[in-house]
Amino acid sequence: MNILVIEDDPLVAETIRITWPVSTDRLRILSTYKQAAHIVHSCEIDYFDGIVIDINLPDGNGIEILRAIRRNTNVPLILISGAGTGDSRADAIDLGADDYMMKPFHIRELQARMSRLVTHRSERPVEKRKDLVSFGHVICDLQRRVLACSGSEMRLTDAEARIIEALYKNKNRNCSKSFLYKIAFFREFDPYDKTLDVYVSRLRKKLKQLSEESGSCIQTVRGSGYRYSEL
Known part of the structure; x- marks a missing residue:
């Protein structure tokens, strides 16, 4: 899988990178919305099989990034956060998040959830190519x-x-x-x-x-x- 991770906490980001359990997966880790903007607002977002976004970024909000992505693609997306309520998590899912995980979490579980979402998406009927x-x-x-x-x-x-x-x-x-x-x-x-x-x-x-x-x-x-x- 090609996974985009937008996470500003260097410790969390490094932990994800080092302990991701599938060595053949490719992770691209960014720490700010500014770094990710050119991907989020272009078709390059379709290059990724899945996206992990921290809710609280130093220069933006994960929910706004979620909205921007959902205007263009249904790529599997998991939100992560160190704080939140049942209502806030439900709101995020209503806006298009496929999953929501609270910190701290096990990286193996994050990978398993993402893998399930990507597999489910690949099993959907493929639109016939227009020649x-x-x-x-x-x-x-x-x-x-x-x-x-x-x-x-x-x-x-x-x-x-x-x-x-x-x-x-x-x-x-x-x-x-x-x-x-x-x-x-x-x-x-x-x-x-x-x-x-x-x-x-x-x-x-x-x-x-x-x-x-x-x-x-x-x-x-x-x-x-x-x-x-x-x-």
Whole structure:
């Protein structure tokens, strides 16, 4: 599992990291809302199988982070807190938390609860993939790897098709370069690597050749990545 942990107490965070019982799980631990904001408000949140959030952070409230995440995704989410009542825990679950654990807790129990939630989510019916998507006035056939408009067609590479699909599935949401590198090239993002920028530039040119307006659908998000905005 890929797990995002937002916990400001360094002792708790380190304990989670060191004693997490499944060595193949990957934990990303952040300590403030500011550090997590670019993930919470972008499609990169979908990269994680589960999220653990402390209610009380130095620069934000876990409930607000919960609300922000639930506007975009149903990823399994467990809230943790050193204080709370039955009513406050019930309120958090009503807002979309899948579970709520009080400190101190056993890390093995946290992992077991998260594993159960992730497994349950994976057993839900999977939405059938859409092979035909529209970028402005251009139709993209993801199966055939073709862009088409007004009787004209242009071929796509596999990586270009993966970029199109990722942007389309997250329309009007920021897609970070880190997220797109994993989706399109199956590797981690290197700030000195301009491969993605080259691919996006080629995609824009192809879209513009078929429909001048459609090229503007792929917008640059300065300091972050790209997004697909409908015409």
